[in-house]
Amino acid sequence: MRHMEIRGQIEQKIRQTLVGLGIDSGTISLEHPAELAHGDYATGIALKFAKQAGKNPRELAEAIVAHLGGIDGVAKIEVAGPGFINFTLAPESIIATLERARHDEQWGTNESLTGKTIMVEFTDPNPFKQFHIGHLMSNAIGESITRLLEASGAKVLRANYQGDVGPHVAKALYILLERNVTEPTIQDISSAYVEGAHRYESDGQSKVAIDALNKQIYERSDEHINELYAKGRAVSLAHFEDLYHILGTKFDFYFFESDTGPIGRAIVEAHIEDGIFEKSEGAVIFLGEKYGLHTRVFITSAGNPTYETKDIGNAREKADTVSFDRSIVVTASEQSEYFKVMHKAMELLMPDVAEKTSHVTHGMMRFTEGKMSSRKGNVVTGESLLTELAEVAKTRAAESRAKDHDVLAQQIAVAAIKYQVLKQTTGKDIVFDRDRALSLEGDSGPYLQYTYARTHAILDRAHVANVKPVLNTSTPQSDLMRLITRFPEVVLRAANEYEPHYVAIYLIEIASAFNSWYGQVQILDQSKDEPHKVAIVEAVSHTLKNGLRLLGIPTPDRM
């Protein structure tokens, strides 16, 4: 029987037992005791209901244990401390789960979303603007969430929504035209955007010209502009693809604001008469105050669709492109208030789509001094960070056993940045500290990769020495062994809550426990315990590999 089934059975039996004692507890949730010495599962349920039962907590706990009787797969049930009930799994259950950890390709997965189709939109960089570390963050989180959902049985569709029209494009294009750039590189475009944004704010004439250009881009009215626009857009998109390749993301769908704008506009304009939208000061607005939210402009007084109208079009387009059970949009927290308004408008315009759509907000990448702003140009681009990290990694890789040091350096760079993002709760901001980001030690992605490479080296040697791994039931169950068995639960929770950091933190625990053991014990020692120890290494290795895959972090065999 699998761990999660044993867990379910314990929860169910406790609930039944409490009902027998006249207590309706609702759902019982077991916890993992902080101390492994306290067993594999624990509950404080007796403490909670002692008063209601008219007993002291320990008495109630004893009564519950007496009624519970035996549970398959559980070796020991005991009352501890003020009235906790601790469950210790039978060695056979632990060994059985470890066997899966060693061999099963599907180790760590669950079936909670089998048969569901989920679209996840993430990364969302804008052509004509820099791909900065905020996009790296969105990509790392979004990709990991998609992998967690896939590990829960869902069919996941990755979507990328990109702003290829709008004022930012006009700003970049205005400068490119002024500079007579005909074959723009990605550097030309970045610097043109920064300059254009600056001019828009500081120079009234430029502002007027950029606004006019913006309208021309929407209307596609000028051949010369169309041509440069097409080139710049293509260069930006190709640059993004290079980064996705390095990061390990492949999108199934690309949506563009140039397409969703007209779709959204038609929807918005069709709902002015029925009062969902209204005209005000020449613009078309959504009066959020009616719903306890704030007002937003959907079509500007100049007649251009704003982000909100394009986003309505995006929602419509997604739903029309493919049918899904759930649609998740991953964006930064600065958009969370905006998204509430957006969602309300969607409820009124397309309730079926709105019902399926939810928003996952991640924090913002910020500097100690304050917010990054691509308009001011004080951003760290994704490319520069990856390059810098790879350089640092390469100096370390000089003595590496890996075949290709450049490939390894890049894998390490990806691990370092992704882990830094994924180790913390998704909603929180990340204070970007260059030295910390470039550090490859301690609580880090490379630490996990190194540990995996270490397990791989041991397994290679064991294979050469013809050691046949065998798990031994009679060997005392170590903390490391019990930790390994928790992996599927961690994955399930992370998928349910859209929180990859549970996996990241768990992997560090496993790696740390393994490294500590490795430091104390000679694994390949030709003793009678050797096959057992090698089998544990296999389980650790496989858990790290599957776990890192869920985080989107590469697992080189050698470092």
Add this chain to the structure above:
RNA sequence: GCCUUCGUAGUUCAAUGGAUAGAACAGGGCUCUUCUAAGGCCUCAAUGUAGGUUCGAUUCCUACCGAAGGCACCA
């Protein structure tokens, strides 16, 4: 001003209302003739303030203080 989110070692982060608040980095000390020292071991160090709910609060509620984000033609 209104709305949202957040305040945990010097720093960056953990902790489904539970048992002694965990890591990492930085600081101090130890550890490579033994399976990878990107490692291991020891050590110093924290819940913003004041109330409340609870058997039990970092976690829930209220107030205050502090930080970040948002609030009409950017995305």
